[in-house]
Amino acid sequence: xxxxxxxxLTIVDGVANVPLAMLAGGTTGTYRFELSISxxxxxxxxxxxxxxxxxxxxxxxxxxxxxxxxxxxxxGVAPGDYVVEVLAYPTDxxxxxxxxxxxxxxxxxxxxxxxxxxASRVEPLSDGAGxxxxxxxxxxxxxxxxxxxxxxxxxxxxxxxxxxxxxxxxEVLVAQAHVMSGDRIVFRTAATxxxxxxxxxxxxxxxxxxxxxxxxxxxxxxxxxxxxFTRTADFTMLxxxxxxVAATRxxxxxxxxxxxxxxxxxxETFGGVAVLVTESEREMYEAFPPNAKRAYLAEFFAKNDPDxxxxxxxxxxxxxxxxxxxRARWGENVGESERLPWTTDMGRIYLKYGEPPERxxxxxPSPDGDPMTIVGSSxxxxxxxxxxxxxxxxxxxxxxxNRMNAWRLMYTTDPYVNSLADWYRRVGxxxxxxxxxxxxxxL
Numbered sequence: 009x010x011x012x013x014x015x016x017l018t019i020v021d022g023v024a025n026v027p028l029a030m031l032a033g034g035t036t037g038t039y040r041f042e043l044s045i046s047x048x049x050x051x052x053x054x055x056x057x058x059x060x061x062x063x064x065x066x067x068x069x070x071x072x073x074x075x076x077x078x079x080x081x082x083x084g085v086a087p088g089d090y091v092v093e094v095l096a097y098p099t100d101x102x103x104x105x106x107x108x109x110x111x112x113x114x115x116x117x118x119x120x121x122x123x124x125x126x127a128s129r130v131e132p133l134s135d136g137a138g139x140x141x142x143x144x145x146x147x148x149x150x151x152x153x154x155x156x157x158x159x160x161x162x163x164x165x166x167x168x169x170x171x172x173x174x175x176x177x178x179e180v181l182v183a184q185a186h187v188m189s190g191d192r193i194v195f196r197t198a199a200t201x202x203x204x205x206x207x208x209x210x211x212x213x214x215x216x217x218x219x220x221x222x223x224x225x226x227x228x229x230x231x232x233x234x235x236x237f238t239r240t241a242d243f244t245m246l247x248x249x250x251x252x253v254a255a256t257r258x259x260x261x262x263x264x265x266x267x268x269x270x271x272x273x274x275x276e277t278f279g280g281v282a283v284l285v286t287e288s289e290r291e292m293y294e295a296f297p298p299n300a301k302r303a304y305l306a307e308f309f310a311k312n313d314p315d316x317x318x319x320x321x322x323x324x325x326x327x328x329x330x331x332x333x334x335r336a337r338w339g340e341n342v343g344e345s346e347r348l349p350w351t352t353d354m355g356r357i358y359l360k361y362g363e364p365p366e367r368x369x370x371x372x373p374s375p376d377g378d379p380m381t382i383v384g385s386s387x388x389x390x391x392x393x394x395x396x397x398x399x400x401x402x403x404x405x406x407x408x409x410n411r412m413n414a415w416r417l418m419y420t421t422d423p424y425v426n427s428l429a430d431w432y433r434r435v436g437x438x439x440x441x442x443x444x445x446x447x448x449x450x451l
Contacts, residue, residue: 009153010115011122011146011171017084018114021125021144025076025155026096027106037062038099041079045112048089056081059099078154080143087116122171124229124239127153130167130212146171149210157243164217170229170239173208179233180204185215186228188240192295194225195288204233219289221296221303222247247303262321263306271298277331278305280350283359326362334358338415353417357395357404364395364404368445371408373438389436396446403446407435421448 009021026041042057060077079096090112097105125144129152133145142150151169159166172181181204185197197215215227228240266274278301282290285308293304309324334355349355373389391408393415402422406415418431428434443449 009123009125009144010112012115012119012173013084016087016115016117018087019084020082020092020112021146022081022083022092022094023143023153023155024079024081024094024096024108026079027076036098036100039096040099040102042095043081044093044095045083045085046091046093048091050091053090054083076154078143085112085114087114089113118173120233120235120237121173121231121239124168124170124227124241125151125153126157126227126241126243127151127167127169128157128163130169130214146210149212157241159217159220159243159245161222161245161247164220164245165214166217166227166243167212167214168227168229168241169210169212171208171210172202172204172231174204174206176206178203178205182232183211184230184232185213186230187215187217187220187292188226188228189223189295189297189300193291194220194295195292217245219292219304219307220245221300221307223297223300223303262310262324263302265324266302266305269302274298274301274305276348277328279348280327280331280359281305281308283350283356327359330359330362333363352415354393354406354415357417361397361400361402365398366396366446368392368394368442370438370442373436389438390434392435392439392442394439394442394446403443403448405431405435405439405443407439409434419443 011019011021013019022043024041026039038059038061040057040059043055044052045054046052060079079094091109092112093107093109095105095107097103127143129150131150133142133148133150143153144151146169149169151167157166168185181202182199183202184199187194187196200213202209202211222245224242224244226240226242228238230236230238266278269277282293285293293301296304309321309327312323313321315322331349334349334352338349338352338355338358350359370393371391373392393406395404395406396402400422403420404417404422404425405419407418408415417425417427418435419427432440
């Protein structure tokens with residue numbers, strides 16, 4: 009992480025993960041960590057090293073461990089290009105070491121902001137706490153960061169830290185965090201206005217990642233002021249450990265089922281999940297690549313199963329049954345492209361609530377209310393259906409406006425769905441009379 013100080017000094021906070029498994033070849037229970045900094049021409053500018061002794065607890069987990077130890081360091085450099093190299097090895101077996109080189113570009117002038125750093129925790133330092141429990145400290149703020157930022161499903165949130173440097177006078181920035189999968193925005197946080205004084209200030213916060221499937225992501229902090237600029241950092245979202253996953257129901261039933269579906273089957277059958285979730289969840293789901301969609305669906309159907317103790321998944325079975333019904337009844341063509349069944353008005357409502365217990369069907373409404381008077385397909389009042397669900401009391405009026413099996417929702421008492429503004433001009437008197445039978449007097 010690069011931060012800036014006056015006189016164009018770039019302060020670098022480094023965090024290195026040292027794999028415990030590497031230390032299994034040593035016999036002394038100690039390892040050495042070396043840090044070196046070179047310029048672009050390869051000239052060595054700085055070297056430092058230190059030796060660590062493993063605690064008894066850490067030594068017990070060395071063999072075959074995937075656990076890492078944490079090493080941190082800080083230094084300052086003038087503007088320019090550099091190479092930072094770290095090396096770790098068992099003290100008595102240097103040939104078993106691991107080495108990493110990272111290019112570094114120091115700030116050439118005062119930037120708008122520092123790098124963005126992600127962490128498992130960012131908090132003000134408590135009185136007298138010092139920095140011993142934090143991997144990085146800046147002023148009175150402690151940051152728990154690692155070389156690889158990992159978020160666990162059981163703790164689905166991430167903290168961030170960034171410094172704004174400001175100009176000669178105070179300014180207001182609008183900050184918004186984007187969670188990205190590749191170059192696609194999975195979801196955005198609410199925008200926040202930040203007043204930056206001339207001396208600058210640190211900006212911290214927490215982003216909830218609940219529902220985000222396992223995978224590789226990045227957090228982009230988009231900052232809008234006189235100009236728009238972005239700082240980005242990567243993170244990994246992990247589900248339960250492999251051992252725990254093997255023992256969970258999600259992996260034995262739902263996850264195995266979704267893993268068996270092709271990408272086409274995933275789209276044609278389960279794209280309708282977008283109807284059942286919130287708008288932000290829909291945007292997140294639709295931005296996912298196929299494997300992330302599979303993980304999301306496994307978790308979604310598992311947590312919504314009303315009887316998780318029994319075999320199978322009632323919620324999943326009901327969903328698949330409803331998809332079959334709406335595909336048979338309301339699959340329709342618009343132009344030359346076939347609409348997915350849950351994108352039709354009737355299909356969307358049916359997928360959410362199922363078969364309406366109260367239903368009025370009138371495919372040949374007459375202008376005078378006489379059911380023996382048949383109106384041809386080219387004129388008169390359009391065919392209509394009215395649905396009412398007892399569980400919600402919501403009423404929905406659909407009409408077949410173009411007589412081509414394309415049913416459109418005209419009016420509803422559902423507060424989450426919009427009626428058409430001129431709907432009462434587009435339906436006939438028979439439909440209005442039937443609506444009154446449901447206690448609705450719209451005119």
